[in-house]
Amino acid sequence: MITxxxxxxxxxxxxxxxxxxxxxxxGTPVKIKNIRGKRRKPGLMRQHLTCVRACKLVSxxxxxxxxxxxxxxxxxxxxxxxxxxxxxxxxxxxTTLVLQTxxxxxxxxxxxxxxxxxxxxxxxxxxxxxxxxxSFLPQLNAMGANVELQLERHGFNPxxxxxxxxxxxxxxxxxxxxxxxxxxxGIRAHAIVSSLPRDIAVREIDSLxxxxxxxxxxxxxxxxxxxxxxxxxxxxxxxSISAHFSTFGEKGVSAGAIxxxxxxxxxRHLKLEVPVEEYLADQLMLPxxxxxGVRYKTGELSMHSQTxxxxxxxxxxxxxxxxxxxxxxxxVSIQP
Amino acid sequence: MSSKQLVVIGLLGxxxxxxxxxxxWQKWRPTVSLFQHEDLLIDTFELLFQEKFSKLxxxxxxxxxxxxPETTVNLRQVEFEDPWNLENVYTALHEFAGxxxxxxxxxxxxxxxxxxxxxxxxxxxxxxxxxxLPARLIQTRPPQKRGANRSEHGHYTIIDLDLxxxxxxxxxxxxxxxxxxxxxxxxxxxxxxxxxxLIEEIEKVSILSRDPIxxxxxxxxxxxxxxxxxxxxxxxxxxxxxxxxxxxxxxLRGDQAMSALFGHTKGAFTGAMKDRPGLMKAAxxxxxxxxxxxxxxxxxxxxxxxxxxxxxxxPMGSDREQSSDFQLIAGTNRDLREQVSSGEFREDLLARxxxxxxxxxxxxERLEDIEPNLxxxxxxxxxxxxxxxxxxxxxxxxxxxFALSDSARWRGNFRDLGAAVTxxxxxxxxxxxxxxxxxxxxxxxxxxxxxxxxxTGSSNIAFLRAMKGDEYVENLDRFDVVQLAEVVxxxxxxxSMSDAGRRLFAVSREQKANPNDADRIRKYLxxxxxxxxxxxxxx
Numbered sequence: 001m002i003t004x005x006x007x008x009x010x011x012x013x014x015x016x017x018x019x020x021x022x023x024x025x026x027g028t029p030v031k032i033k034n035i036r037g038k039r040r041k042p043g044l045m046r047q048h049l050t051c052v053r054a055c056k057l058v059s060x061x062x063x064x065x066x067x068x069x070x071x072x073x074x075x076x077x078x079x080x081x082x083x084x085x086x087x088x089x090x091x092x093x094x095t096t097l098v099l100q101t102x103x104x105x106x107x108x109x110x111x112x113x114x115x116x117x118x119x120x121x122x123x124x125x126x127x128x129x130x131x132x133x134x135s136f137l138p139q140l141n142a143m144g145a146n147v148e149l150q151l152e153r154h155g156f157n158p159x160x161x162x163x164x165x166x167x168x169x170x171x172x173x174x175x176x177x178x179x180x181x182x183x184x185x186g187i188r189a190h191a192i193v194s195s196l197p198r199d200i201a202v203r204e205i206d207s208l209x210x211x212x213x214x215x216x217x218x219x220x221x222x223x224x225x226x227x228x229x230x231x232x233x234x235x236x237x238x239x240s241i242s243a244h245f246s247t248f249g250e251k252g253v254s255a256g257a258i259x260x261x262x263x264x265x266x267x268r269h270l271k272l273e274v275p276v277e278e279y280l281a282d283q284l285m286l287p288x289x290x291x292x293g294v295r296y297k298t299g300e301l302s303m304h305s306q307t308x309x310x311x312x313x314x315x316x317x318x319x320x321x322x323x324x325x326x327x328x329x330x331x332v333s334i335q336p
Numbered sequence: 337m338s339s340k341q342l343v344v345i346g347l348l349g350x351x352x353x354x355x356x357x358x359x360x361w362q363k364w365r366p367t368v369s370l371f372q373h374e375d376l377l378i379d380t381f382e383l384l385f386q387e388k389f390s391k392l393x394x395x396x397x398x399x400x401x402x403x404x405p406e407t408t409v410n411l412r413q414v415e416f417e418d419p420w421n422l423e424n425v426y427t428a429l430h431e432f433a434g435x436x437x438x439x440x441x442x443x444x445x446x447x448x449x450x451x452x453x454x455x456x457x458x459x460x461x462x463x464x465x466x467x468x469l470p471a472r473l474i475q476t477r478p479p480q481k482r483g484a485n486r487s488e489h490g491h492y493t494i495i496d497l498d499l500x501x502x503x504x505x506x507x508x509x510x511x512x513x514x515x516x517x518x519x520x521x522x523x524x525x526x527x528x529x530x531x532x533x534l535i536e537e538i539e540k541v542s543i544l545s546r547d548p549i550x551x552x553x554x555x556x557x558x559x560x561x562x563x564x565x566x567x568x569x570x571x572x573x574x575x576x577x578x579x580x581x582x583x584x585x586x587x588l589r590g591d592q593a594m595s596a597l598f599g600h601t602k603g604a605f606t607g608a609m610k611d612r613p614g615l616m617k618a619a620x621x622x623x624x625x626x627x628x629x630x631x632x633x634x635x636x637x638x639x640x641x642x643x644x645x646x647x648x649x650x651p652m653g654s655d656r657e658q659s660s661d662f663q664l665i666a667g668t669n670r671d672l673r674e675q676v677s678s679g680e681f682r683e684d685l686l687a688r689x690x691x692x693x694x695x696x697x698x699x700x701e702r703l704e705d706i707e708p709n710l711x712x713x714x715x716x717x718x719x720x721x722x723x724x725x726x727x728x729x730x731x732x733x734x735x736x737x738f739a740l741s742d743s744a745r746w747r748g749n750f751r752d753l754g755a756a757v758t759x760x761x762x763x764x765x766x767x768x769x770x771x772x773x774x775x776x777x778x779x780x781x782x783x784x785x786x787x788x789x790x791x792t793g794s795s796n797i798a799f800l801r802a803m804k805g806d807e808y809v810e811n812l813d814r815f816d817v818v819q820l821a822e823v824v825x826x827x828x829x830x831x832s833m834s835d836a837g838r839r840l841f842a843v844s845r846e847q848k849a850n851p852n853d854a855d856r857i858r859k860y861l862x863x864x865x866x867x868x869x870x871x872x873x874x875x
Contacts, residue, residue, distance in 0.1 A: 045374035046406065067339065068377045088405035090371070118405070158372060158488065159361040161402045195358035226402060227361035251362060 001029040002314055006071075009307025011038025013048055017101045018286070018308055020055045020075060022315040024105035025290060029076040043069040047093025051101045054087045058102050058109075082111030082170065089119035094126035095155070095164050104286055107145055107171040114167050121155040121162035122192075122231050124248050127279065129164055130190065134235050135244040136283050142240070143291040144175040154194055156229025157248075174291035177284075180331070182275045182297070185237040187266075189218040193249075195228040200255050204232050207259035212266060232258060234266045243269060243277040272299050274329055281305055281332065285312065288334035289319055295333045300325075341379040344370060344474065345436075346448030347456055348385040348393050356395060364478040364490050366450040367396055371404035372489035380443075381409045384432065386416070419453045426459045433468045445471035446494065465497050472496045513539065519572070520565045524712045527704035534694055541692045542566045543573060548644065548664040548689040550629075552672075553696030556751030559667040562696065563625040566665060570623070578622025578662070581615045585636075586628040593636050595652050598643075604653025616649060619662040627667040629689070630675050634682075641685045664689060699746040699753060706739045709750060713757035725761040727769045735760075735774045742839040745785040756781060796821035799828070803874045804866075812864070820864055823857075827871045833857050836868070 004019045016035055023030040036042045044052070044067070052066045052073065060078035089098055095117040106113045121129050127136070129151045137147055146169035155162020189208045191201035201220040209216060212234065230249025235242050247262045249255070269277050274297040276284070281298035282305040288294035289312055301309075301323065309321055316336070324331035346367055353367045354360075371378060381400060385393035390413075397409040414432055416424040438445065447464050449457045463469040473495040479488055499505045516539050517532075518525075526532055541549065549566065551559045560582065567580040588596055591605045599614025616624060626632070632640065643649040644664060648657045666689050675681035699706065710732075718724050727735065738744055739753070746752050760769050760777050800821045801809050809817060823840060830836035837853020838845065845851035861867060 041375050043375075046377050046404075047374060049377070069375065090374075090404045090406065093374075159358070159399070159402060225358075227358050 001031055001074075001076075004030060004032045004311065004314065005037070006032055006034040006042075007037030009310055010303045012036050013045075013097075014304055015307060015311055016044075016048055016073075017051055017097065018311045019315075020051065021101055021104045021286060022312065023075055024055060024059050024061075024077050024080060024102075025108050026315050027077055028315060029074070032073045032075070033071065035071050035073060037071070043071045044073065046090050047097070050087065050089045050093055051098055054085075054098050054102050055105070057085060057087070058083075058105050058113075080105045080109045082106065082109035082113040082168075085113065085115040087115065087117045089117065090160065093119060094123040095119045095121050095162065096123075096127045096129060096132060099132075099149075099164065099166055100127070100283075103147070103166070103168065104290055106166075106168040107147070107290065109168075109170055112167065112169050114165060116152075116163060116165045118161075118163045119155055120157050120160045121151060121153075121164055122229060122248070123157045127283070128231065128233070128246050130231070130233055131244045131246060131279065135242045135280050139177065139179070139241065139280070139284060140287050142175070143177050143287055143294070144173045145169075145171045145287070145291070154192070154223045154225040154229065156194060156225055156227055156231075159225070159227025159229075161226030171291070176292040177288070177294045177296075179241050179275045179294075179296040181239065182273045183239045184270075185239065187212055187216040188235045188237065189216055190221070190231075190233045190235070191219070192221045192223055192229070192231040194223045194225040194230075196230055196249070198222050200230055200249060201232075203255035204230075204249070204259045207256045208232075208234065208263055211260065211263040230258075232262055234262055236266065236270065238275045241275045243275065243280065245269070245277065269299070272328055274298050276332075278302050278305075281330075282308055285309060285332075285334055289316055289336050291336070293333075293335035295331070298330055298332060299328055301330055301332075340444045341442060342377065342446065343380040343382065343443045344378050344446045344448055345382040345469070345471065346370070346384065346450075347452035347460075348383055348389055348396060349451030350386075350389050350392065352451055353396050354392060356392075360399075365396070365399075366476045366490075367448065368399050368403065369476050369490045370448060370474070370492065371400045371407055373492060376492060378404065378407050378446075381407055382412050382436070383409055384412050384414045384429075387413055420455050422455050422459065425453070425456050426462070429456070429459050429463055430468065433463055438470050440470055445469070446474040447471045448476065449473050450476045461497075516543075516569055519569055520562065522561065522565060522712065524705070525708045526702070527708065528697070528702040531697060531702050531705065534696070538562070538566065538694055539569070542569050543575070545692065546663050547691045548666060550672075550689050550691075550693040551665065551667045551696060552693060553667075553669060554698045554749055555669050556749030557669075557696040557698050558750050559669075559696060560625070560627055563623070563627075563665045563667065567623040567625075570663075576622050576663070578620050579618065580623050580625065581619040581662075582625040582627065583615055584627045586631040590633065591652070593633060594639070597636060598639055598649050598651050599654075599658070600652035601654045604651075608653065612651075613658075614651060616643060616660045616662065617651075617658055620660040622662060623665060624662045625665045625667065628669070629666040630668045630670040630672055630681060637682045637685050641682060641688060644685075644688050699749040703740050706753070707736060709753055710736070710739075710757065713754050714761065716754075717758060717761045721761075723761075723767055725764055725767045725769065727774075728771070731769050731771045731774045734771060735777070738774075738778050742842045743782065747785050752781065752784075796825040800824050803871070816864070820866075823860065824866070824871055827857070827861075827868055828874075833868045 064074040233246035276298040833854040
């Protein structure tokens with residue numbers, strides 16, 4: 001049994017989720033103590049309980065301590081089983097985080113799976129469905145996996161009420177991946193509004209164009225969902241990879257200010273001339289270890305990425321990780 | 337952390353929870369907000385609503401299902417005509433509380449008090465406070481405008497009405513209780529554990545009960561003082577509005593007793609020159625302390641019983657009943673049960689006043705309290721006279737040694753001690769009590785007790801006769817009878833044979849390196865065909 005200290009690195013929910021994923025794919029029982037030890041309200045919150053239970057569901061695991069507020073958890077995975085799964089998560093939790101936690105396991109199952117997750121699909125502080133579809137999944141599939149993700153209904157914070165469905169085929173033949181070139185093909189902007197005036201999206205796109213160039217491609221979607229919501233994203237397209245940046249409209253903050261914040265992040269990324277942005281850098285690490293290895297160029301590694309590597313090293317002592325830093329650029333190589 | 341399920345019961349807020357458009361998600365709705373907290377997992381929600389808000393109730397339930405798929409929502413219809421009418425709302429909620437199946441082994445319950453009218457909140461509070469709703473309260477608040485702990489879903493607070501669960505409040509209660517205990521003991525730091533336990537019980541009873549209290553104990557044990565302290569404690573707690581009225585029943589006889597207690601009308605008897613309301617009336621809403629209640633005559637006992645049972649009584653010579661709402665504290669130094677069997681005291685009256693009975697020990701059973709009481713009496717003297725009086729060291733130690741010794745009989749208990757201190761303090765020159773003062777006082781005390789000694793001697797012999805029979809006593813020398821009776825009397829009250837030995841051989845044992853008191857007693861008793869056990873068993 002591996003013991004994980006939840007106060008290491010970023011000290012939040014990510015350590016828990018990564019540990020659960022790794023426990024499932026390596027078949028190693030894990031004990032996590034001081035769960036979310038660096039958070040103001042430490043311990044298991046509702047969304048984390050949902051993740052734990054989803055992991056239990058796909059692997060018939062034995063779990064001790066899965067109670068609200070618990071700071072210790074013991075997770076002994078059973079055999080991963082493909083199948084049709086259905087999970088619901090409260091609005092504060094995100095469907096995408098649940099998916100990310102169980103996805104590595106489902107890739108390792110012997111049979112295909114469909115998992116339908118209801119709840120928030122566009123929540124701050126979690127990857128959006130657009131990010132997964134535009135940026136993460138194409139890379140995963142390029143490594144030889146076969147995962148499809150559908151957005152059935154948008155679910156914005158706080159109303160929730162959305163649904164995603166992922167179809168996962170067993171990952172049989174892994175390919176190595178190299179993403180070191182940043183040859184840009186174009187920039188796309190995307191705004192979504194639900195139960196809010198379309199005009200907000202129009203002003204956001206206008207503002208983005210002012211700062212990123214009038215020639216960028218743009219789409220506006222007015223969607224139906226349970227509550228109001230506004231999502232704004234910019235995708236930088238490179239040869240064979242995209243960098244996706246997103247933000248949310250906020251009551252009392254102008255469309256211009258929202259767009260400005262987003263375009264600043266895009267510009268900072270463009271200056272680095274690397275194909276992999278901060279969040280994708282973090283997300284590619286686990287598949288790299290599961291598959292046939294990955295090499296990529298990104299900016300400075302975030303605290304999240306560092307914690308991710310730290311946690312992975314505990315489960316996979318033979319993992320070969322090389323980090324090569326040149327100024328603000330990091331060359332990452334992860335080989336199983 | 338508990339593995340119990342969490343059940344919340346809450347009224348639908350017809351205003352605060354309202355909204356049917358998507359924009360309802362942009363405002364704070366207390367009921368929905370309950371289910372948006374990441375650190376609060378509610379398994380079951382009982383949503384109470386009125387039929388006219390049925391549509392809203394269903395929408396709120398749907399929204400809860402969306403933000404909290406973990407929760408089961410039950411819709412419960414309750415009707416009250418006017419949500420601002422306390423009687424209406426209380427009745428409806430009381431009915432809900434009575435019909436709802438609370439399973440406290442499996443569930444923890446919270447009552448959400450943020451929604452509903454203020455009247456509804458008051459009703460929820462009352463029902464929870466009285467445990468008709470066996471729950472804690474949960475209050476929700478809208479999001480703060482700014483601040484580090486800002487949450488978009490607002491905030492919640494769980495309020496437990498069991499105040500003893502809060503450390504700070506519990507400490508305050510404990511301080512208050514200690515104050516009360518110390519107050520009952522007049523601030524005397526008594527050491528005797530039996531006495532301290534007794535005071536703790538009296539404190540509880542004084543605060544919680546208005547039933548009669550019976551204080552038993554020998555004369556001078558402090559019954560009157562304690563009765564007054566109980567009254568003062570009640571007054572501090574705003575539990576009495578009337579005065580403390582005391583009467584020693586032994587001081588009155590016949591008409592006089594009747595009239596003093598129950599009052600009379602003008603001309604009710606010879607000498608009744610004008611109306612007199614009587615002490616019972618005077619004690620209305622207060623406390624009536626009847627000391628030596630065993631001395632009360634039969635008529636007075638009957639009248640008192642009636643007054644205790646109905647709160648009503650008839651003044652002498654009057655045909656108009658009076659009423660008085662008083663709490664009775666009775667004192668006695670006699671065994672009332674014995675008086676019942678001899679027909680001197682009404683059995684039903686004893687039953688009525690024998691609810692909270694406390695037996696105050698005499699001073700000889702509280703030897704460890706002599707010093708604290710000595711200090712208390714000294715400071716009381718100082719307060720009374722404005723002159724500070726102190727013992728010199730040797731004087732104090734001699735007095736204490738005497739007070740603890742077996743020659744100090746303390747027949748009048750704390751009254752004797754108080755009187756001794758008053759005399760010592762009064763006669764002390766320049767506020768200093770010296771050895772000579774103490775020696776003179778010891779002589780005085782011994783003389784007082786000796787005056788009563790004959791009595792004791794004969795009653796000790798009577799006890800010996802009762803135990804062994806007349807023939808046994810007649811077959812002994814007069815010389816032996818006196819000594820044996822005294823030994824038996826000491827054995828009777830001693831804790832053990834060694835204790836009896838220590839008292840009986842207090843002087844001679846000092847000269848022995850290895851005094852075996854128990855053995856001396858056993859051998860002495862054996863000469864008279866007696867056993868220590870036998871004496872104690874006889875009582």
